[in-house]
Each structure stands twice: as C-alpha cells, then as structure tokens.
Amino acid sequence: MTLRRPLLAAPLAVAFLLAATPALAHRLKLFLATEGGEIAGRAYFVGGGRPEGVDVVFKDAAGVEVHHERTDAQGEFRWRPPAPAAWTVVVNAGDGHFVEESLAADRFGGEAATAPVVAASIAPAKTPDAGSTPACAALPGDFDARVARSVDDALARRLRPLMEAQDQAEARIRFNDVMGGVGMIVGLAGVGLWATSRRRRRSDEAPRP
Amino acid sequence: MAHIPDGVLSAPVLIGGAALAATGLALGLARLDERDIPKTAILAAVFFVVSLFAVPVGPSSVHLLLGGLIGIVLGVRAFPAIFVGLLLQAVLFGFGGLTSLGVDVVDMAAPGVIFAALARPILERAAPATAGAVAALVGAFSVAGTAAAMATALALSAADYLPSLKIVVLTQAPLALVEAVITGFVVAYLARVKPEALGRLPTAEAAS
Numbered sequence: 519m520t521l522r523r524p525l526l527a528a529p530l531a532v533a534f535l536l537a538a539t540p541a542l543a544h545r546l547k548l549f550l551a552t553e554g555g556e557i558a559g560r561a562y563f564v565g566g567g568r569p570e571g572v573d574v575v576f577k578d579a580a581g582v583e584v585h586h587e588r589t590d591a592q593g594e595f596r597w598r599p600p601a602p603a604a605w606t607v608v609v610n611a612g613d614g615h616f617v618e619e620s621l622a623a624d625r626f627g628g629e630a631a632t633a634p635v636v637a638a639s640i641a642p643a644k645t646p647d648a649g650s651t652p653a654c655a656a657l658p659g660d661f662d663a664r665v666a667r668s669v670d671d672a673l674a675r676r677l678r679p680l681m682e683a684q685d686q687a688e689a690r691i692r693f694n695d696v697m698g699g700v701g702m703i704v705g706l707a708g709v710g711l712w713a714t715s716r717r718r719r720r721s722d723e724a725p726r727p
Numbered sequence: 728m729a730h731i732p733d734g735v736l737s738a739p740v741l742i743g744g745a746a747l748a749a750t751g752l753a754l755g756l757a758r759l760d761e762r763d764i765p766k767t768a769i770l771a772a773v774f775f776v777v778s779l780f781a782v783p784v785g786p787s788s789v790h791l792l793l794g795g796l797i798g799i800v801l802g803v804r805a806f807p808a809i810f811v812g813l814l815l816q817a818v819l820f821g822f823g824g825l826t827s828l829g830v831d832v833v834d835m836a837a838p839g840v841i842f843a844a845l846a847r848p849i850l851e852r853a854a855p856a857t858a859g860a861v862a863a864l865v866g867a868f869s870v871a872g873t874a875a876a877m878a879t880a881l882a883l884s885a886a887d888y889l890p891s892l893k894i895v896v897l898t899q900a901p902l903a904l905v906e907a908v909i910t911g912f913v914v915a916y917l918a919r920v921k922p923e924a925l926g927r928l929p930t931a932e933a934a935s
Contacts, residue, residue, distance in 0.1 A: 564781075
C-alpha cells in the first residue's frame with residue numbers, strides 16, 4: 519500500500535489555489551434578452567473570451583432555420599423576429615463549442631398578445647397614427663397595449679444586467695462542488711480498495727481445507 | 728475545446744467513441760490492482776480539478792489536460808482515471824455532454840497512453856534529467872494528439888467545422904508548451920524520488 523501523502527495533497531492544493539483566483543471554467547454560454555421586440559443576445563466563454571464572428575442561427579418553434587446572424591467583437595448579436603413567438607437560438611463556435619437556448623413567446627411581454635409590431639416606438643409624442651385625435655381628447659384605442667409594452671420594455675432593460683449577473687453566477691465553479699467531486703473520487707478509490715481486498719481474502723481462504 | 732457538448736457530433740462518431748472508450752476502460756480496469764488504486768484516484772482528482780479551470784487565450788480559452796503525465800504514470804489505467812474525472816465534470820458542472828463522454832475520454836486519454844507507451848523504454852532506464860526531457864515531449868505530443876483527435880471527431884461529424892480548427896491549433900500551441908514543462912518537471916522529480924511510479928526499479932538510495 520503506497521499511499522503518497524504529498525501526492526494526495528496535490529489536488530487539494532491546486533483546488534485551493536484556483537479557488538483563490540477569479541479563474542473560471544471554460545464553456546460556451548448564451549444569454550438572451552428581448553428588447554422592444556428584438557432578440558438581443560450575448561455569447562461568452564465562462565473562462566473568459568468572446569466568440570467573435572461566429573454563426574448564430576435562429577430557429578422557429580418547428581425547428582426551421584429562419585435567420586442567420588454573426589456575433590460582433592463582443593460576442594453580441596441582435597435580430598428582430600417577424601413575430602413575437604417561441605424562438606430557439608443556436609450559437610456554434612465551430613471548434614466543438616456549441617450552445618442552444620430557447621426563448622418563450624411570453625418573454626416578448628405584451629407584444630406577444632398584440633399583432634406583429636413593425637417598430638415598437640416607446641416615445642408616444644411622435645406617433646403619427648394618433649395624430650387625428652386632438653392632444654387632450656380621448657385616449658387612443660391601443661393606449662393600454664402601449665403602456666403595457668413600454669412597461670415591459672423598461673423592465674426588460676432594467677432587469678437585463680441582473681439576469682446576466684445571475685446567468686454568470688450560475689456558471690461559476692463553486693469550491694464546494696469541486697471538493698464534492700474530489701471526495702467522490704476518494705470514495706470510489708475506497709470502494710475499489712474494499713472490493714479488491716475482499717476478492718483477495720476470498721482467494722486466500724479458498725485453498726484452506 | 729476539450730469538452731465537446733451534446734448535440735455537436737454525429738451518431739456514428741459518438742458510438743465509435745463510446746466503443747473505443749469502453750475498450751480502454753475495460754483494459755484499464757483489468758490492470759487496476761490494489762496497489763494502483765491510490766495513484767489512479769489521485770491523478771483522477773488532479774485531472775478533475777485542473778481541467779475545470781481555464782485561462783483565456785486569444786478568442787477562446789484553454790485549460791490543462793495532463794494527458795501525457797497521466798499516461799506516463801498510469802499507462803492504460805489512464806482511461807478509468809480520465810473517465811471518472813470527465814463524468815464528474817459533466818454531471819456537476821455541465822462540462823461536455825454525457826452522450827459525447829466516450830469521444831471526450833478517448834480524445835483525452837488515448838494520446839497520452841500511446842505516446843507514453845512509446846516512450847516507456849527510455850523512461851524506465853534513462854537518467855532523471857533525460858527522462859524529464861522525454862516526458863516533456865510526451866506531454867506536448869499528447870496535447871497535439873488530443874487536439875488532432877478532437878478535430879477529427881468534429882470533421883467526421885460535419886465538414887463545416889474545419890475552418891475554425893486553425894484557432895484550435897493556435898490556442899493549443901501555448902498549452903502544449905506549458906504541459907511539456909509541467910510533465911517534464913514532474914517526471915524528472917518522480918524519477919529521482921519515486922522511481923517505481925514510472926515503472927523503474929527503485930535505486931538504492933530511493934529504496935532505503
């Protein structure tokens with residue numbers, strides 16, 4: 519039995535060292551948000567780095583490829599879908615990194631309920647369709663829908679940094695998880711040793727009368 | 728890039744990789760006796776921890792693999808060690824998919840096992856410094872082998888993966904260098920302090 523104590527300490531030492539640094543693991547992630555009827559997304563490697571000029575595919579609910587887009591230098595992209603519906607976005611960095619995220623129709627907020635919006639303008643001052651009605655007259659017919667839309671947009675804008683932070687926090691390697699994995703390996707080694715020792719004891723006992 | 732997620736590779740590649748990994752696992756487990764379990768577990772733990780943490784290099788990021796070192800110390804037992812490490816990474820952190828586990832195991836274990844087997848005659852006899860130099864080469868070649876195996880798996884799955892492989896090669900070159908240095912130093916150290924870990928006969932001073 520050669521249980522090397524310095525070597526056993528090695529993985530623990532490495533884990534402690536790495537947990538102290540902000541280094542993160544390496545995996546392609548995709549963050550999606552809707553802003554005024556647009557799908558805005560950002561692809562990033564959890565370990566750092568952004569996939570640049572990488573193909574982004576938008577698929578509709580039936581899985582049909584509808585649109586292609588490329589990421590910019592920050593790994594970001596945006597696209598206005600023809601209608602607020604369920605979309606699936608696939609980012610393929612081409613070197614084995616691949617991520618797929620879905621966006622439910624209700625993420626488009628109030629717009630999902632209304633007809634397809636061509637240009638969701640938030641500023642109500644410059645809406646020509648309301649021009650026929652005098653300024654202080656009755657409210658335009660779609661007033662409620664417009665308010666709902668503005669509130670949704672404002673909320674989406676405000677919540678985006680929070681959701682991005684949450685997304686990144688979820689991907690962070692936690693020291694406890696790493697230690698759990700190391701513990702699992704130690705346990706497996708224990709099981710293996712127990713199994714082999716049982717096998718040997720049985721073969722030792724067998725020849726005896 | 729060493730952890731290929733689900734949904735990238737085609738079914739024949741996944742099945743082929745799983746079959747090769749199962750063969751490697753069977754061979755490794757058959758040769759895993761009581762004395763080998765601690766060092767196999769230790770290297771599995773080192774692999775599990777070390778390949779979780781990545782540093783950004785250019786447009787992507789890389790992490791250590793240590794395939795060469797594991798191949799030198801464990802031989803074909805590298806398969807079970809790397810399998811356990813990768814399985815835990817997939818389950819705990821979502822690194823690499825479960826369906827592509829076989830391909831990932833082969834990509835990371837096979838080059839180290841093969842290059843270490845080729846270098847074994849030298850490693851068993853040479854002076855510690857020479858053994859370290861040879862091990863450094865094994866470490867570098869293992870990284871190249873892993874990158875090549877990964878590229879092959881991707882290229883076999885879909886032809887349009889090929890262009891960005893240039894990036895893969897560019898980011899893996901610095902990694903090969905770092906792994907060469909680490910593998911070289913560890914093996915040179917083991918050759919002096921713990922020669923039987925490399926399959927060498929213990930020298931008089933080390934045995935005492």
